[in-house]
Amino acid sequence: MKKIFLALIFAMFICVACVVAPGPPGPGVVIAPPLPLTVELVDPYYVYGGFHYYYDNDRWYYSKSRGGPWIDLPRGHYPREVRFKGKGGERDWGHERGR
DSSP, X not given: OHHHHHHHHHHHHHHHHTOOOOXXXXXXXXXXXOOOSEEEESSXXXXXXXXXXXXXXXXXXXXXXXXXXXXXXXXXXXXXXXXXXXXXXXXXXXXXOOO
């Protein structure tokens, strides 16, 4: 009887040690898909593959929503060419992105 009781107490301590606390909901890190070879921008925001992209000073950022949080896009995912449509091809957007 004592052996069973000791084995039961030992099993309880082992089970308590195996408990893992859950992390925040959703995936921790999500890398956005690469942009197409050519991107034509009307404003600094671009939506592709379920992600929002933001172009500022020759750098790209991405997020799951337009409100952010914005993450630097890896250089390997940049498009080869960026074209600007409207406004005579000028990039006069100001600094719209909130970080």
